[in-house]
Amino acid sequence: MGNNNPMRNDRGCSDPTAYEALKPIMKEDAALDYKVHNLINTLKFIVEWAGFEFVGRVQIRHKKSGKEFK
Numbered sequence: 001m002g003n004n005n006p007m008r009n010d011r012g013c014s015d016p017t018a019y020e021a022l023k024p025i026m027k028e029d030a031a032l033d034y035k036v037h038n039l040i041n042t043l044k045f046i047v048e049w050a051g052f053e054f055v056g057r058v059q060i061r062h063k064k065s066g067k068e069f070k
Helices: 016-049
Strands: none
């Protein structure tokens, strides 16, 4: 059974201790996703401005975390 509420554990019971421990990680992930979104939009703008277009998927890796984005 999947649970998308970070305040509750897999059984659906409230788990504020785990939530408080994971909150900084979730915040950091959201900030990284925001940076990636802005980066891709900026790259698209520059490529379009230069008279080019992307013909393939853009794939990048965050140096600090090693997380890959496509």
